[in-house]
Amino acid sequence: MLVLYPIAYLIQASLSVGDPQARPPEAYGLDNYTGLGRYAHIFGNTLLVAALATMLAVVVGFAMGWILSRTNVPGRAAFEQLMALPYYVTPLMGALAWALIASPNSGFVNQIWRALGGSDHLVDINTPWGIAWVMALFEGSVAFVMIGAVMKSMDPAMEEASQVLGAGRVRTMLRITLPLVLPGVLGAAVFVFAEMLGSFSAALVLGLPNRFYVVTTAMYQLVSQYPPRFPTAAAMGVSLFAVMFAMVWIYRRIVSSGTYVTITGRAFRPRAMDVGGLRWPFLGVCVAYLAVAVILPVLTITYASFQHLTTAFPRAANFTLVNYETALSLDAVRSALGNSLLLGLATASVGVVLMGFLSWLIYRSRLPGAGVIEYLLMFPQAVPRLVFAFGMLWAWLIFPIPIYGTLWLLLIVYLTVFLPLGFRTISGVILQIDRSLEECAQMCGATWGYRLRTVTMPLLKPGLIAAWLLLFIASVRELGASILLMGPKAKVITPAIVESWFSTSTELTAAMALLQTLAVVAALVLLFAVARRAVQPGGE
């Protein structure tokens, strides 16, 4: 219901050909779709950026996946943990940082280039290549997780058999390893491509200065200009949604067809290939990836946030705390940050209960139609958040309860768009808990409530906490949906950062971005401390 309602309105809007402001539409037609021909270049841009970024991300993911799960590179275990970091840096942070590093006029790299006697600029981040680069850095860790899992699930005996039969390492890699993991790699590529098509923040931050639009940013532009052109934007959204849906469908086909069954259920010894002297170059690759995806952006943002006017060459006089003072003294920023944290708390708390209940319903209650519900729950995954928010905007504008422009609407939207995230995290834990653990409590005579309290909840606790944290972090940093739906009196922090980027100073923006990150970390630390103290006297 929550999921399909906005989509239905989105499609309705896209078919409206009468007065664009009229609700309900005066006439229906396909004009909005035929009119999309004028925007062909935008679709071209989207495909170009997504294709470039996907290729880069998959290459990164494949290389890292292979190095970290199949070779004896030093510090394997630690790097595997660290590979999650780029995901937490988020594309927005990455885009802001890389804009500071490599924008054509004031980017650090180009400043240094000119200082060394070069003319014009060396690199330009405000291009399709630049956008693809930033998105690929971020999605590289997603591709790594997916490809690495496939590589780990492959029985090393298959490679060993090849070596025993006389094939060298390279030959084994090309003729055995690669074909075996190919479906997995292909699956990851399709998944990443679909995500890229719907991605928003990097294209917004880096594309807007050059009037380079992809579908999501064009939609945003169409909606936020005056007069807004909802039907055209809706048609764009529906088209994008259709393509993404097809992509997700293809992805599911690839994953489920399993042409090469490498996952056997039989436990095998993970075996690392001895790559000899190549270990150090491989280590270099890992360090380099983390450097450009995490360390460099974070350092850049930190550096910029302490400057009056950001330049590549530090001068003592240029250092200042004024950006933080400004950021903290602006009511807008303070309230946005407060709103975001409040929303994060609410989304995570309500979400864990709601999604926990749904997962339990689907996997434990043998309800008829549980499969259909599960499919519906995963639906928001296939819809770009901005498109989804657009549908929401359209849907809730006419909702009898006036929640448009309030935090309540954002709460509903967050709960909907993060449904797949929370659901997957919690159901992963539920599936791991053998049903007989609950049945046994029942056989011991425990009633439903007693079982829930003494067996089910304690076993689910780690999963619920993880889901809560994920939801909290994701909500506080949400951009695509919030930017369309927040009202002037109920701002949240991430869109505020983007606004600040376009309307005030770079340095202030950097300070805000860092403050957001720090606030998330601080909130988490505080919560953990409180939770631990609350648990301790209980005794268990």
Next chain:
Amino acid sequence: MARASIEVRDLVVRYGSVVAVRGVTFTVAAGEHLTLLGPSGCGKTTTLRAIAGLEKPTAGEIRIGGAPVFSSSSPAVNIPAERRGLSMVFQSYAIWPHMSVFDNVAYGLRVRKRPEAEVTTRVREALDLVQLGELGTRSASKLSGGQQQRVALARAFVFSPSVLLFDEPLSNLDAKLRAEMRVELKELQRRLDITSVYVTHDLEEALAISDRIVVMRDGVIEQIGSPAEIYDRPRNTFVADFVGSANLIRGRRRADLERDGLVVIQTHGGALVHGTAPGRAAGDEVLMAIRTVRLRLERARPATPFNVWPARIRQRVFQGDFTQYHVDWDGRVLIVRVAAPDPLAEGDEVFVSADPRYCVLLEE
């Protein structure tokens, strides 16, 4: 401890279009140890879970201690599992990893709100009984498979249930431990003096610990009987085949030669086999089953009037506890297992003989 009888009548369990149990009827007397035996997918676990209350049957009636706990006919009854007063040992043990061994075992008593002093004494007694006395404070997730098995056992009987249900409790243990636990389980059953229903696909387990065995296939009962009956007098080819190894001999009934209550069949090769037909109707073309261990091999012709046939050793397979001979007989191969160390060699001419009591006419 209060012992209760169990009656299962016309039990049907259906999942959508799949019928797992199709009309099963049997009773378990108070204090009896009954085993449901059959291959995977035969409906034995489903039947057990229906008795437990973890599976809702489609039709039929289940009574425990005379009182209906499930009935599909009016008045419809379906008492939830937690109020049936039973207990169960799960195949996966279902040890709660977030509790200590003591808390696991104490669970059933605490649910029943027993005073903590009583809980402590009874848990200790139960742990002593399964020889885990010293492990009470240990976290349950740090136990070996065999120890988990014992905790699961102690947890199941500590609160004096009226019936104990076992769902393949030994199937996750290795062969040696399984054999040990089988003996311990039998001893425990005797000490607790409790009604039990046991599910397994392991013949030896079923023979060792049961008073009676119910053999199931495809959701129906193939045979009910004591272990000896099931083993020596299988009712049909399925039971004969599933319950240990048997030679099946096809032949034509020779009613003209029958006397002293024995039946006689003649094989297509011409051999005459005398056997028994315990209350079984049979047509003209029939099958007879003889267990591989009930056949004897001798060099000299034994002095019995019938069921002695010349044969020739084709192959000998030494298997430790016994030697298996493949014997050319009547134009086919018989399998004979001999426990004694025997000097028979491949190619030897021998006599095969069988006691007619162990040559059993099958119904199909």
